[in-house]
Amino acid sequence: MITETLDHLFTSRGLRCTSHRRTIYRALAATTAHPTVDELYQQLDGRMSLATVYNTLESFCKTGLVRKIPGSGENGSARYDATTDPHMHACDPMSGRVVDVPDELSRAVFEQIPKEQLEAIEKCLGFRIHDVRIDLTGEFVSARNN
Amino acid sequence: MITETLDHLFTSRGLRCTSHRRTIYRALAATTAHPTVDELYQQLDGRMSLATVYNTLESFCKTGLVRKIPGSGENGSARYDATTDPHMHACDPMSGRVVDVPDELSRAVFEQIPKEQLEAIEKCLGFRIHDVRIDLTGEFVSARNN
DNA sequence: TTTGATGCAAAGACTTTGCATGCTT
């Protein structure tokens, strides 16, 4: 993503445009590996403070720029995801791996859920839905049975 | 749930039947409030160690007896859920509240998802699904607390 | 008897925060 567009993304959400924020967002958007804070920090290799990575991701989350996946890392740390389109995750709690379900398969599932049902839930609970998350937990197997 | 049935639940999963485990499981099964470890610990009021609450819930999770909802508490702590039927949660990250979507509405959503689609995902990723989670994030807009 | 469960405190991991400084607006 070019800087111009990226900066517009920031300003449109009331975030200041800084070099570090561009760096972090780009790093996150460039992968589907759902890095943890520490993985991002390692990757950026001393170019910024660990606290900045935390704070920046927090800002991104609050403004809806990225999604946080709590407790998915190896020791219960959070993973982050810059993909904003609705998509599913396959999570293996044993290994701490989180993998995106391919778009086509994710979309097929999301499309099954009628808007009316979600609206019914909103009404019933007095809740405004920001995001629908469909995550699978289970285990990755080498041999593909089934 | 009577002790006999509860003990069978434990033994069938390879867990020893102890007084503390019965207490914790009952406390969790008796509420839909998705308590945190600390909330359970407070409620049990000195009748057992905090570490035991952690360890016990960990055992329950590993054997599929309860579900962990990471990062849902006020300071990022985990919440726990003894309901094993597929059901949805409405999560408000600002307040840390997690509310069950009523069974009927949850079920309607889950029933929209064809088994074949989940199986296709399993095959595609080499993943064995244990649990499908559909959680809504957003905000509670009324003072309602279902 | 053997193995797992519990209690306690200490250690560990992740995350947030206070404050001084620098940079964006």
Add this chain to the structure above:
DNA sequence: AAGCATGCAAAGTCTTTGCATCAAA
């Protein structure tokens, strides 16, 4: 110039672990 962003280290919170003791199988 004002206000947010950053760096650093310290503090905070949640969770796990080591080890001795106790209970279930």
